[in-house]
Amino acid sequence: MFLLSGLVIGIIFSSLFVYGLKYTSTNEFCESCHVHPHVTLSWKQSTHYDNKAGIIVDCVDCHLPPEGIDYVYAKAVTGMRDVYGKVFKDSADFNWSQKSQLEFAKAHVYKASCIHCHTNIFPRQLSQKGGDAHVYYDQNKETMRCINCHLHVGHFIEKPEEDLSVPEMKKLFTAAAVVDSFKNFTETIPNSYIDFNMVAIPKGEFTIGSPIDEEFRQDDEGPQKKIKIDPFWIGEIEVTWDEYQQFMKETGKEGRSEDQYAMIASGKKLDGITGPTPPYGNPGQGWGKGQLPAITMTHFAATVYCEWLSEKTGKKYRLPTEAEWEYACRGSKSGAYFF
Numbered sequence: 001m002f003l004l005s006g007l008v009i010g011i012i013f014s015s016l017f018v019y020g021l022k023y024t025s026t027n028e029f030c031e032s033c034h035v036h037p038h039v040t041l042s043w044k045q046s047t048h049y050d051n052k053a054g055i056i057v058d059c060v061d062c063h064l065p066p067e068g069i070d071y072v073y074a075k076a077v078t079g080m081r082d083v084y085g086k087v088f089k090d091s092a093d094f095n096w097s098q099k100s101q102l103e104f105a106k107a108h109v110y111k112a113s114c115i116h117c118h119t120n121i122f123p124r125q126l127s128q129k130g131g132d133a134h135v136y137y138d139q140n141k142e143t144m145r146c147i148n149c150h151l152h153v154g155h156f157i158e159k160p161e162e163d164l165s166v167p168e169m170k171k172l173f174t175a176a177a178v179v180d181s182f183k184n185f186t187e188t189i190p191n192s193y194i195d196f197n198m199v200a201i202p203k204g205e206f207t208i209g210s211p212i213d214e215e216f217r218q219d220d221e222g223p224q225k226k227i228k229i230d231p232f233w234i235g236e237i238e239v240t241w242d243e244y245q246q247f248m249k250e251t252g253k254e255g256r257s258e259d260q261y262a263m264i265a266s267g268k269k270l271d272g273i274t275g276p277t278p279p280y281g282n283p284g285q286g287w288g289k290g291q292l293p294a295i296t297m298t299h300f301a302a303t304v305y306c307e308w309l310s311e312k313t314g315k316k317y318r319l320p321t322e323a324e325w326e327y328a329c330r331g332s333k334s335g336a337y338f339f
Contacts, residue, residue, distance in 0.1 A: 021072070024079065030059040033082040045156035057117070062109050062154050066116035074110075102151055109154070114146040122249075132172060135249065136193055139242045142290055176313035182231060189312055192246050197236035201328050204229050208323055214336055227323045234320055234328050239305070241289035244297070247308050 023029065031040055043049055048057035064078070065071045121134045137144050173188035173195065188195045209224040210217045287295070297305075302319060309317045320328070331338050 021075070024075070025058075025060045025064075027059050033086045039155065042155040046152070046154055047156075048154050057154070061117065062113055064113065065110050066113045100151075100155065102147060105147055105151060106145055109145075109147050111145050111147075114150075118146075135246075138245065138249075139193060139290065142288070176315065179315070185233075187313060187315075189243070189246060189309070194243055194246050196240070196243060198233040199236050199328075201229075201232050201234055201324075203231045204327065204332075206327050206330060206332075207334065208326055210336065216336075227327070229324060229327045232320075232324055234324065238293035239302075240291050241294045242291060244294035244305060245289070247305050251308065 043059075048062070060075075064074050121138070122131065126134065133149060137146075137149075172193060173190055175188070175190055177185050177187050179185050183200050184198065185200075186195050186197050205226060205228050207224050208227045210221040211224060212222065214221075299319075306317045306319060329338060333339075
């Protein structure tokens with residue numbers, strides 16, 4: 001009997017909770033506390049209300065996380081704050097113009113909610129200017145938010161067009177670096193914001209491998225032998241995700257997979273073109289992307305990346321040999337570690 005009563009009470013409570021959550025998430029309910037006159041008008045003038053698709057973006061779609069326990073928690077905190085402001089404060093004293101600025105708005109608009117709706121940030125109808133801006137955003141996700149550029153799409157405010165340009169922190173490179181002597185240089189990938197440093201490694205001779213009596217030595221670290229190295233350049237750091245994702249974006253836009261790109265680069269013709277297969281799971285394995293080293297791709301994918309980079313820059317890029325890698329890492333040191 002008690003079990004049945006508890007079940008009934010639980011069902012009633014759950015139903016009331018769901019109903020209450022839905023009712024308090026309506027635009028009309030939000031407007032009952034947010035009484036400042038321009039909020040509804042500016043929302044209805046924005047592209048989140050007045051657009052060709054006829055889709056209306058509601059208050060909670062932007063001002064709360066997209067779903068889950070975060071949604072409920074943020075809703076409770078926001079609701080209590082708004083009720084307190086409604087009861088104990090005078091809305092006429094609020095500086096709404098100031099509250100509309102980025103430094104305040106970013107505390108009330110969730111990037112996760114933007115991405116929840118805008119899952120494809122490179123749609124077909126995107127302009128060249130928009131594409132450049134979205135590539136920049138994709139390479140700086142950790143520091144940028146959608147509202148850095150799209151602050152006024154939810155509540156319309158007249159904004160000069162030039163303010164929507166890509167930030168000046170980086171410039172769009174139009175040509176690869178010109179190298180006329182054997183020295184360090186900074187490579188620039190044309191039609192991207194990507195650059196990276198290449199270090200000139202002079203020719204030399206060294207002993208590859210580890211001596212038999214070296215501590216922690218593995219069986220595949222020998223036998224030792226003398227190696228002569230010709231001069232070469234090597235990247236100052238590992239290939240970053242920013243660099244590798246530029247390759248993925250460009251070959252993806254061309255409708256080519258890595259296998260197909262390799263065939264094209266070798267002069268072979270294709271019967272048909274298909275889009276690249278998306279990676280399974282998170283290729284960054286939770287470590288992050290951006291300027292962090294690109295990981296988890298196959299050796300073949302790495303060689304195709306080099307072929308693409310060679311075609312983009314007009315230089316010959318390839319993976320280093322084992323001897324070149326060890327020679328560069330040792331930096332003239334002969335001990336177990338470079339330090």
